[in-house]
Amino acid sequence: MLISESALRSFTENIFKAMGCNEAHATLAADVLIKSDLRGIDSHGVARLNGYVRLWEKKRINTCPDIKIVYQTATTATVDGDAGLGLVVAPFAMKVAIEKAEQYGSGWVAVRNSNHFGIAGYHALMAVEKDMIGFAMTNASPLVSPTYSSERLLGTNPMCYAFPAGKCPPVIIDMATSAAANGKLEIAQRLGKLVPEGWIQDKKGHSTTDPHALKSGGALLPLGGDYDHGSHKGFGLGATVDILSAVLSGANYGPWVPPFVSFLEPPTDPVGLGIGHFVGAMRVDGFRPADEFKEHMDNWIMRFKLSATVDPYKKVIIPGEPELAAEAVRKVNGIPLVDAVVNDLNVLAERFGVEKM
Amino acid sequence: MLISESALRSFTENIFKAMGCNEAHATLAADVLIKSDLRGIDSHGVARLNGYVRLWEKKRINTCPDIKIVYQTATTATVDGDAGLGLVVAPFAMKVAIEKAEQYGSGWVAVRNSNHFGIAGYHALMAVEKDMIGFAMTNASPLVSPTYSSERLLGTNPMCYAFPAGKCPPVIIDMATSAAANGKLEIAQRLGKLVPEGWIQDKKGHSTTDPHALKSGGALLPLGGDYDHGSHKGFGLGATVDILSAVLSGANYGPWVPPFVSFLEPPTDPVGLGIGHFVGAMRVDGFRPADEFKEHMDNWIMRFKLSATVDPYKKVIIPGEPELAAEAVRKVNGIPLVDAVVNDLNVLAERFGVEKM
Numbered sequence: 001m002l003i004s005e006s007a008l009r010s011f012t013e014n015i016f017k018a019m020g021c022n023e024a025h026a027t028l029a030a031d032v033l034i035k036s037d038l039r040g041i042d043s044h045g046v047a048r049l050n051g052y053v054r055l056w057e058k059k060r061i062n063t064c065p066d067i068k069i070v071y072q073t074a075t076t077a078t079v080d081g082d083a084g085l086g087l088v089v090a091p092f093a094m095k096v097a098i099e100k101a102e103q104y105g106s107g108w109v110a111v112r113n114s115n116h117f118g119i120a121g122y123h124a125l126m127a128v129e130k131d132m133i134g135f136a137m138t139n140a141s142p143l144v145s146p147t148y149s150s151e152r153l154l155g156t157n158p159m160c161y162a163f164p165a166g167k168c169p170p171v172i173i174d175m176a177t178s179a180a181a182n183g184k185l186e187i188a189q190r191l192g193k194l195v196p197e198g199w200i201q202d203k204k205g206h207s208t209t210d211p212h213a214l215k216s217g218g219a220l221l222p223l224g225g226d227y228d229h230g231s232h233k234g235f236g237l238g239a240t241v242d243i244l245s246a247v248l249s250g251a252n253y254g255p256w257v258p259p260f261v262s263f264l265e266p267p268t269d270p271v272g273l274g275i276g277h278f279v280g281a282m283r284v285d286g287f288r289p290a291d292e293f294k295e296h297m298d299n300w301i302m303r304f305k306l307s308a309t310v311d312p313y314k315k316v317i318i319p320g321e322p323e324l325a326a327e328a329v330r331k332v333n334g335i336p337l338v339d340a341v342v343n344d345l346n347v348l349a350e351r352f353g354v355e356k357m
Numbered sequence: 358m359l360i361s362e363s364a365l366r367s368f369t370e371n372i373f374k375a376m377g378c379n380e381a382h383a384t385l386a387a388d389v390l391i392k393s394d395l396r397g398i399d400s401h402g403v404a405r406l407n408g409y410v411r412l413w414e415k416k417r418i419n420t421c422p423d424i425k426i427v428y429q430t431a432t433t434a435t436v437d438g439d440a441g442l443g444l445v446v447a448p449f450a451m452k453v454a455i456e457k458a459e460q461y462g463s464g465w466v467a468v469r470n471s472n473h474f475g476i477a478g479y480h481a482l483m484a485v486e487k488d489m490i491g492f493a494m495t496n497a498s499p500l501v502s503p504t505y506s507s508e509r510l511l512g513t514n515p516m517c518y519a520f521p522a523g524k525c526p527p528v529i530i531d532m533a534t535s536a537a538a539n540g541k542l543e544i545a546q547r548l549g550k551l552v553p554e555g556w557i558q559d560k561k562g563h564s565t566t567d568p569h570a571l572k573s574g575g576a577l578l579p580l581g582g583d584y585d586h587g588s589h590k591g592f593g594l595g596a597t598v599d600i601l602s603a604v605l606s607g608a609n610y611g612p613w614v615p616p617f618v619s620f621l622e623p624p625t626d627p628v629g630l631g632i633g634h635f636v637g638a639m640r641v642d643g644f645r646p647a648d649e650f651k652e653h654m655d656n657w658i659m660r661f662k663l664s665a666t667v668d669p670y671k672k673v674i675i676p677g678e679p680e681l682a683a684e685a686v687r688k689v690n691g692i693p694l695v696d697a698v699v700n701d702l703n704v705l706a707e708r709f710g711v712e713k714m
Contacts, residue, residue: 073462075432076643104461105430110644133601148671151664161597163604171600173593179586196585205667223580223587228553229536230580236530236676237594239661240518243528244490247520247653248644254660271656286433287467287605296604299628303611304596307508310562314505319593 001342002334009034018352019056020063029087032118037335040326043183044119050344054262067092075104078249079111086117090277094126097281105286110249113273120160121174127281128170131290134162135280139245141259144178145219146235147227150205152219153254157241166294168301172320177238178220185211198225244278251276358699359691366391375709376413377420386444389475394692397683400540401476407701411619424449432461435606436468443474447634451483454638462643467606470630477517478531484638485527488647491519492637496602498616501535502576503592504584507562509576510611514598523651525658529677534594535577542568555582601635608633
C-alpha cells in the first residue's frame with residue numbers, strides 16, 4: 001500500500017496527540033518518524049509507532065515530559081528527558097548543542113532518562129542545516145555480544161556523523177555498530193533464508209547462519225563479525241556509544257538498558273535513568289571559512305563517487321545518497337507500507353478513535 | 358634483542374636531535390615512539406624512525422617547524438604544523454584542545470600540514486590525564502578501497518576514543534578503520550601464510566587471501582570486509598576521519614594524502630597542505646561530577662570484563678588493557694626489537710654519529 005506523506009503525517013500526529021502529547025511534541029515526533037519512512041529506513045518509521053504506544057501503556061513513556069538541562073558548562077550539558085519520547089527529547093538536546101555551538105564554536109549534550117530516538121540522522125541533520133557538523137548516537141536494548149562473550153551486553157548502538165557540502169547533498173554516515181541490524185534478520189526470517197556468517201551467534205556463543213537464533217537466546221555480532229575480521233573494533237565502537245550516551249549522562253548502560261519491547265521488563269537494578277543519547281554540533285567556520293569547506297567537500301564527494309569500480313554498474317555509494325534518492329521518490333509517489341504495518345496502524349486508529357488509513 | 362626503555366629513549370632522542378629537532382621536540386617525539394613500543398604496538402614505535410629520517414632527507418619533514426593556530430573560536434581551532442613531525446604537532450594541537458576544554462568544557466582542533474603522528478592513543482591519553490575524554494584521529498597514505506571501488510582512496514585512518522575510569526585503568530579504543538592494519542599483512546608475508554578473506558583485494562578489486570596483493574596494486578578493505586558484512590560502515594568511518602582531519606583543516610584528503618614512504622612522491626596536484634589530524638577533549642565534569650562518572654566507568658568495565666564467554670580461557674578484552682599489560686612487562690624487562698629494526702637503527706646511528714645500540 002502506498003500512502004502519501006501528508007496523510008501518514010496527519011495520522012501519526014493524531015496518534016501521538018491521542019497518547020497525550022501536546023501539539024508541538026506530536027508534530028515533532030511524527031516528523032522524526034515520517035522522515036525515516038521518507039528516507040527508506042522503514043524499520044525506524046511508523047512501523048515502530050505501535051511499539052511506542054505499548055511502552056506508553058506500560059507507563060514507561062511519559063507523553064508530558066518536563067525535559068530540562070540538569071548540568072552544564074559553556075559547551076557541554078546533560079539533559080534529563082523525564083522519560084519522554086526520544087523523538088522529542090533528542091531534538092531538544094540537539095537544539096541546546098546548536099545554541100552552544102553558535103556562541104562558542106561547538107556544543108555537546110549527553111541525555112539520560114530518554115527512550116528510542118528514531119533515526120540518528122534526523123538529529124545530526126539539524127546541525128547540518130546550520131552549516132555545522134552534526135553528531136548523534138544512542139544506546140539501545142542489549143542484543144549484541146562483545147568479542148568472545150556469550151552474553152548480550154550492548155545495543156546495536158548507532159552513531160551518526162553528518163557533514164554539510166556545497167552543491168552536493170550532505171554526507172551522512174548513520175550506522176549501527178553491529179555487523180547487521182535486526183531489520184536484516186527479520187527480512188531473512190520472512191524469506192526463509194540463511195544469513196551470512198558473521199552476523200549472529202547462537203545461545204552458546206557459536207557462530208550461526210540461522211536468522212532465528214537471535215530469538216532463541218543468541219546475539220548479534222559487532223561490526224567485523226569475529227576477532228580475525230576486527231569485531232573488537234565493532235565492540236569498541238559500540239562501547240564508545242554506550243559510554244558517551246549513558247555513563248556520561250547518568251542513563252542505563254550495557255545490559256541494564258531497558259528493552260524497547262514492552263513485553264520484557266526493564267532490569268530491577270537500574271544503574272541510571274532510561275536510555276541515553278549523545279549529540280553534538282560543531283561550526284564548520286570554527287575551523288575554516290564555510291565556503292572553502294563546502295567546496296572541498298564537493299571535491300571529496302565527486303572524487304569518491306566517480307572512482308573506478310570493479311563492476312561498472314555498482315558505483316561507490318556516498319553515505320546519505322541512497323536515503324536522499326528514496327526521499328525524492330517517496331515525496332512524489334508516497335510511502336510504501338507492508339500489510340502488517342497497515343494493520344497495526346489501523347488497530348491503533350480504532351483504539352484511539354482516529355480515522356483509519 | 359631486548360633493550361631497556363631508557364636506552365631506547367636516549368637513542369631515539371639523539372637521532373631526532375641529529376635531525377635538527379630542538380631538545381623539547383626531540384624529547385616529545387621520542388616519548389611518542391617509545392610509548393608505542395612500551396604498549397606493544399611495535400609497528401608504530403622506533404621501527405618507524407628510519408621512515409621519518411627518510412622523509413626529512415626528502416625535505417618533506419621540517420624539524421624546526423613554526424607550529425601555530427591559524428583560525429579559531431572559543432572551542433575550535435585549526436593548527437598549521439608547518440610540515441613538522443606529527444609526533445610534535447599533534448601534542449601541540451591536543452594541548453590547545455585541553456586548554457579550551459578547561460575554560461569552556463570542550464575543545465576541538467583540526468590540524469593541517471602535518472606528518473604521521475604515531476599512535477592515536479598517545480594524544481587521546483593526554484586528555485584522560487586531565488579527567489577529560491580524549492579524541493584523536495588522523496588520515497594517512499591511501500591504501501584502502503571504499504566498498505565496490507578498485508582504487509585506493511583512504512588511509513587506514515585510525516580513530517581513538519579514550520575514557521578515564523576510577524580504580525580501573527582508562528578505556529582506550531584505538532583502532533584502524535580498515536579490517537586489518539598493514540602490520541598484520543607483513544606478519545603473514547614473513548610467515549608465508551594466507552590471510553583471511555575480507556582483509557584485502559587484488560589490483561582488479563577482487564577479494565584475495567594473498568598477503569602480497571597489497572604490494573602489487575591491491576588494496577586493504579574497510580572494516581566489515583565486504584558489503585554483506587558492513588564494509589560500507591568501515592568506509593563511512595574512514596571517510597569521517599578523512600573529512601574531520603583534512604577537509605576541515607585544509608590538509609590533503611583521500612587519494613591526495615602524501616605517502617608515508619619516501620620513495621613515492623606526493624601527488625603533484627595537492628588539495629591542501631600535508632596530512633591532517635583531528636583531536637578533541639571534553640571535560641567529564643562538564644556532564645556529571647567526575648567521581649560519579651568514574652564510579653560508573655568502573656562498574657561498566659567490571660560488568661563487561663567478567664561477562665560469560667564461550668571459551669573460559671578467552672575473556673572479554675577491555676580496550677586498552679592489553680596495551681597496559683604490555684607496558685607493565687616492558688618497563689621491567691625491556692622492549693623486544695627484531696633484528697631488522699636493530700640493524701636499521703644502527704645504520705642511522707652510524708650515519709648521524711650517534712652511539713650504536
